[in-house]
Amino acid sequence: MENLVKTPDFFKTFCHNVLNAMSPEDFDKFSQLPSDRDRCEYVAGLPAVKNLTIVREEKSVKSIERALALKKEGNNAFQNKEWNRALDLYNQSYIATPCDPAMDVAVIFANRSAALYHMGKHDLALKDIAGAMEANYPRDMQYKLMEREARCFLAQEKHAEALQSFKKTITALDDAKIPEEKRSKMERDAQIMVKMLMKTIEKCGNQKLKQKIKKEDTSQMHAALEFDYNPTEGRFAKAAADIGVGETIVAELPHCSALLERSAQTHCHHCFKRFLAPLSCPTCSDALFCSTECRTVALKTYHRYECGLLPTIWRSGTSIICHLSLRTLAQRDVEYFLKIRDELEANEGEYPIERRLKMSNSDYRKVCNLFKVSAKDRSVNDLFQHTVMSFFLVNCLRAGGYFDNNSSEGVVHEIAGFLLRTLQVLQFNTHEVFELQTGKTTQDRKTHFIGGALYPTVSLFNHSCDPGVVRYFRGNRVYVHAIKNIKAGEIVAENYGPLYTQEDREQRRNTLKQVYHFDCMCVPCQENWPLFADMNNDILRFRCDGKKDCGALICVPADTNEFMIRCVDCGEFTNILKGLKAMQDIDVMNRTAERLHNSGSVDEAVRKYIEILKTMSDVLVPPFRDYVLCQQNIRNCLLQYGNRV
Ligand SMILES: C[S@@+](CC[C@H](N)C(=O)[O-])C[C@H]1O[C@@H](n2cnc3c(N)ncnc32)[C@H](O)[C@@H]1O
Numbered sequence: 270m271e272n273l274v275k276t277p278d279f280f281k282t283f284c285h286n287v288l289n290a291m292s293p294e295d296f297d298k299f300s301q302l303p304s305d306r307d308r309c310e311y312v313a314g315l316p317a318v319k320n321l322t323i324v325r326e327e328k329s330v331k332s333i334e335r336a337l338a339l340k341k342e343g344n345n346a347f348q349n350k351e352w353n354r355a356l357d358l359y360n361q362s363y364i365a366t367p368c369d370p371a372m373d374v375a376v377i378f379a380n381r382s383a384a385l386y387h388m389g390k391h392d393l394a395l396k397d398i399a400g401a402m403e404a405n406y407p408r409d410m411q412y413k414l415m416e417r418e419a420r421c422f423l424a425q426e427k428h429a430e431a432l433q434s435f436k437k438t439i440t441a442l443d444d445a446k447i448p449e450e451k452r453s454k455m456e457r458d459a460q461i462m463v464k465m466l467m468k469t470i471e472k473c474g475n476q477k478l479k480q481k482i483k484k485e486d487t488s489q490m491h492a493a494l495e496f497d498y499n500p501t502e503g504r505f506a507k508a509a510a511d512i513g514v515g516e517t518i519v520a521e522l523p524h525c526s527a528l529l530e531r532s533a534q535t536h537c538h539h540c541f542k543r544f545l546a547p548l549s550c551p552t553c554s555d556a557l558f559c560s561t562e563c564r565t566v567a568l569k570t571y572h573r574y575e576c577g578l579l580p581t582i583w584r585s586g587t588s589i590i591c592h593l594s595l596r597t598l599a600q601r602d603v604e605y606f607l608k609i610r611d612e613l614e615a616n617e618g619e620y621p622i623e624r625r626l627k628m629s630n631s632d633y634r635k636v637c638n639l640f641k642v643s644a645k646d647r648s649v650n651d652l653f654q655h656t657v658m659s660f661f662l663v664n665c666l667r668a669g670g671y672f673d674n675n676s677s678e679g680v681v682h683e684i685a686g687f688l689l690r691t692l693q694v695l696q697f698n699t700h701e702v703f704e705l706q707t708g709k710t711t712q713d714r715k716t717h718f719i720g721g722a723l724y725p726t727v728s729l730f731n732h733s734c735d736p737g738v739v740r741y742f743r744g745n746r747v748y749v750h751a752i753k754n755i756k757a758g759e760i761v762a763e764n765y766g767p768l769y770t771q772e773d774r775e776q777r778r779n780t781l782k783q784v785y786h787f788d789c790m791c792v793p794c795q796e797n798w799p800l801f802a803d804m805n806n807d808i809l810r811f812r813c814d815g816k817k818d819c820g821a822l823i824c825v826p827a828d829t830n831e832f833m834i835r836c837v838d839c840g841e842f843t844n845i846l847k848g849l850k851a852m853q854d855i856d857v858m859n860r861t862a863e864r865l866h867n868s869g870s871v872d873e874a875v876r877k878y879i880e881i882l883k884t885m886s887d888v889l890v891p892p893f894r895d896y897v898l899c900q901q902n903i904r905n906c907l908l909q910y911g912n913r914v
Contacts, residue, residue, distance in 0.1 A: 274323060278586030283321060284657050290317035291653075299656075300649045306686030308656045309663070313682060318660055323668040325577030331554060333373065336366040340377060347384060355384040360547060368551035375404035379414055381546055391421040393546045396560070400548070412441035412455065419462065432466040435459045488521040488630055488726045494761065496622050496729055502790060503640060504622070505731040506761040512751050514903065515879045518738055518761060519726050519749040524636045525600060526702065526722035526745040527592040530583040536719055538572070539563035541702060541745040555579040571599035574669035582665065587658065589721035590699055594691040595662045597723070598684060601633065603672060606687050607680070609634060626726070633687075635725045641693040642786050659688040697785060698728040702742050705908050714905070720745065733762030733791035734769035734777050735798070735892070739904045750907045752900055754886050762791065769793035770801035770897055798892050810890035811848055815841020822890060827852065848888040855881055855895055866902065871909050878903040 273279050291299075295315075302308050312318060343358030359381040366373050382397035398418045406414060419434035438459045442452055493510040512518065528538055536543050537559035538550075547557035548564050553576050558564035575582075575595070582592050598606070618638035620628075628635040644652060663685040666672070672681060700723070703716040722745050730738075730749075738749045738761060755761055765785060767777035774797050781789045792798075811823045813836040821838035825831075825845060832846040862877035881899050889896070 274321070274581060275584075277584055280585040280587045280591075280658070280661060283661070284654055287312075287315060287317045287657050288650075288653070290315065296649055296653070299653060304686065305644075305656075305659075305689040306682055308652070309659050309685035309689055310682040312653075312656045312660050313663075313678075313685065318657070321661065321664060323578070323581060323661075323664045325668055326580050331365050331367040333367055336362045336373065336377070339365060340380065343380065343384075347380065350387070352384050352387045356381065356388065356546065359384060364547070364549045364554045364557065375401045375406040378404060379406055379410070382414070382417060385546055386417055386421060389424075390545060391424045395421050397546060400561075408441075408444045409446045412438055412445045415441050416455070416459070419459075428466050428470050432463060432470065435462045435466065439463070488519065488626070489517075490626075490726065491516060491518045493757070494518055496626075502731055502787075504729050506729060508755045508757055508759050508761055510757045512755040512761070513879070514751050514754050514882050515875055515907070516751050517748060518751055520746065521724055521726050522630055522746050523722035523724050524630050524633075525593055525597045526720055527589055527596050528720040529589060529718065530579075532719040533557065533579075536704075537563050537744065539567045541720055541742070543704070550576060552576050553579070570601075571596055574599045574666060574671045576669070578665050578669050585661070587661075589701075590692060590695045591658055591662065593695050593699060593721055593723060594659075594688050595665060597633070597636075597691045597695075598662075598666060598688055599669070599671065600631070603676065603680060603684060606633070606684060610683065613637060628725075630725055636694060636698075636723055636728075637690060639694045639698045639723075639725070639728050641690075641697055646786075647693075655692050656689055658692060659685045662688045695723060698723055700724055700727065700740070700747065702745055702747075704742065707909070714909070716908075722747070727763070730761065730763040732765040732781065732785070732789065733760065734764070734767055734789065734793045735791065736762050736764035736768075738763050739907050741908045741910055748910070750910075752882075752903050752907070753891075754883060769798045769892075770804075773800060793892075801894070801897055804892065804894045804897065806852065806894050809845070809848060809852065809893065811843060811845050811888070812890055813839060813841065814843050815839055817841055851884050851888050852895070855885060855899075858884070859895070859899065862899075862902065866906060871906050875903060875906045878906065 273283060276282070299308065299311055302311055339358050339362035343355050343362055346352075346355035346358055359377060363374070363377045363381065366377055368374060378397045378401035382394040382401065385391075385394035385397060395418060398414050398421070401414055402411070415434050415438040419431045419438060422428075422431035422434055436459075439456055442456050442459075445452055445455075491512060493508050493512050494506060495509040496504055497507050498504050506518075526541065528536055528541060532541075533555060534557065537547075538556040539558055540563050542559045544557065544559040547559065548561060549558070550556040550564070550568065550572060556567065556572055556576070556579065558567065582595065585591070613634070618634065620634060620638070625635055663681055666684065667681065671684075699721045701718050702720045702722050703718050706715045706717050724747050727740070727747055727749060737751060737753050737755050737759075739752050740763065741748050741750075749763070751761075765781065767780050769777065772780075774794055778789050778794060781787060807827050809825050809827050811825065811834070813819050813821045813823055815836055817839040819836065819839040819841070821836055823834055823836060823843060823845075825834060827849075829845075829849075832844060832849065833842045834845055835842055858877060858881045862874050862881065865877060866874035878899055882896070882903065885891075885896050885899065891897070
């Protein structure tokens with residue numbers, strides 16, 4: 270069966286083979302098993318799974334010959350001042366360079382720093398210079414690097430740092446193997462810069478930026494956000510006090526995240542940020558990083574087990590959920606899971622919401638009890654396929670060296686049980702992480718999926734076909750913003766896909782039932798709101814504001830001549846003049862906002878749209894065409910925030 274693992278989409282075939290070998294009695298036995306661990310142990314004992322052999326792959330190994338050829342091409346592009354092309358070739362050369370001997374990596378870093386310097390990417394150039402020095406760049410050439418470092422600092426107006434680097438240039442020139450004339454000219458130039466910088470520093474003081482080490486909280490929540498529960502809808506987010514349109518409701522890092530294969534050569538394997546000059550895993554070419562920080566965390570945790578297995582996982586044809594489940598386990602060691610096992614068994618993973626919110630996002634206990642359909646409500650077939658998937662994943666972990674030689678098979682089944690539990694949680698709680706690709710016009714903007722992630726707080730939000738929030742991402746950090754005014758006591762709902770403006774109630778409810786197993790109870794579903802295509806501004810809806818506070822809905826033709834309307838429910842009068850006037854003002858305001866948005870003043874456009882939405886929702890009851898349009902516009906603007914790094 271070893272060959273099977275080498276074929277594209279092999280998991281489907283593997284699962285099919287295992288399923289075919291099962292008799293009805295076997296299924297019956299499987300369906301009686303009480304726990305995820307028992308299910309995993311049962312599947313591991315089936316003869317049909319025995320021949321799945323997973324090994325770390327040597328395929329994505331590096332090649333010095335290829336690396337040198339690419340570097341040569343890069344040097345030619347550099348000579349021709351084709352900086353972007355040179356950078357691209359140096360990147361490819363770097364990724365293909367074996368970490369041993371480090372010398373080659375050092376030279377590639379140095380060359381790449383030169384291309385980055387010419388592109389004005391001084392921060393990245395400085396990182397590569399540091400990388401070259403760390404990888405023992407030859408002493409006789411270090412003067413060049415030190416001089417480049419000094420010029421990068423100069424460009425950033427970091428005078429004290431530039432001064433130090435010019436001093437280091439002078440020292441490094443002692444080792445330079447260059448003609449004496451060139452050496453003394455460079456030394457003279459560096460001395461001049463040292464004197465000049467000393468004067469500048471004396472005059473303006475040391476402008477060294479204080480390096481603030483930002484210790485970011487893993488989850489930041491709006492002060493007015495709280496969580497409630499009811500037996501039909503489970504836990505859900507709601508507003509404890511009024512939340513205004515545009516306000517940030519949650520910003521959080523994922524419990525775990527995994528990049529899609531198609532983004533692996535363009536985005537950081539750890540934080541999902543798009544990179545220009547990546548750092549590579551020293552062993553494989555599959556995991557690239559934006560910074561040493563991201564690389565260090567990945568290499569110390571999950572990547573040491575995933576290295577060499579990424580091609581197998583990607584080739585398997587399983588969804589991102591499968592990789593996320595593996596990552597959840599791989600980011601902590603076996604001991605961690607064995608330690609929390611008894612606690613989870615005792616309380617079934619139930620923690621009071623306040624305690625849960627205080628837990629760190631990397632704590633498995635914070636995500637293990639997110640919504641999932643219980644085993645008794647799942648089809649046996651579905652549960653069986655997920656168990657086979659856990660078997661595949663636990664074997665990946667085994668091949669990656671996750672278990673030490675003393676680990677018993679019992680421990681392996683225990684971890685497979687955790688994988689199965691995580692797969693079930695991920696099925697209902699994974700968020701697709703996207704990047705907004707910008708174009709010249711608003712229509713050219715497209716969302717591009719780059720990976721998946723599990724967010725402990727955002728996963729507690731219920732769905733509405735008229736959501737109150739929009740999500741965007743910076744790397745794999747999610748930001749949730751309000752796109753309407755949410756009153757105290759109201760639900761703060763996000764959207765799982767179907768929108769009332771685009772699909773009719775039946776379609777939406779069918780999708781939600783099929784994918785998420787629930788009957789949607791949101792307001793548009795209960796009131797059967799119209800599609801956007803069927804909407805106009807001909808009928809305006811008001812809330813009765815008579816003294817009896819009945820709050821009934823009052824529908825009025827937009828071209829009415831009356832402005833005091835009697836409520837059929839309570840008989841009181843409501844003055845609708847303000848609402849009629851608002852509809853006229855909104856038209857002008859909308860045009861101003863659109864102009865601002867198209868000219869790229871996103872912040873100003875958002876402020877304008879917020880003003881419009883506020884004006885509308887203060888006097889009129891949605892949905893109506895202008896309101897929906899304005900919400901769509903504000904959503905587009907907020908999505909663009911994700912692109913501002
Ligand atoms: C991602 S979870 C949301 C949090 C969940 N309520 C909980 O208790 O953890 C998704 C599940 O919440 C429930 N849910 C979400 N939106 C709902 C809605 N509009 N109406 C009814 N149930 C909903 C469904 O059970 C759904 O499968």
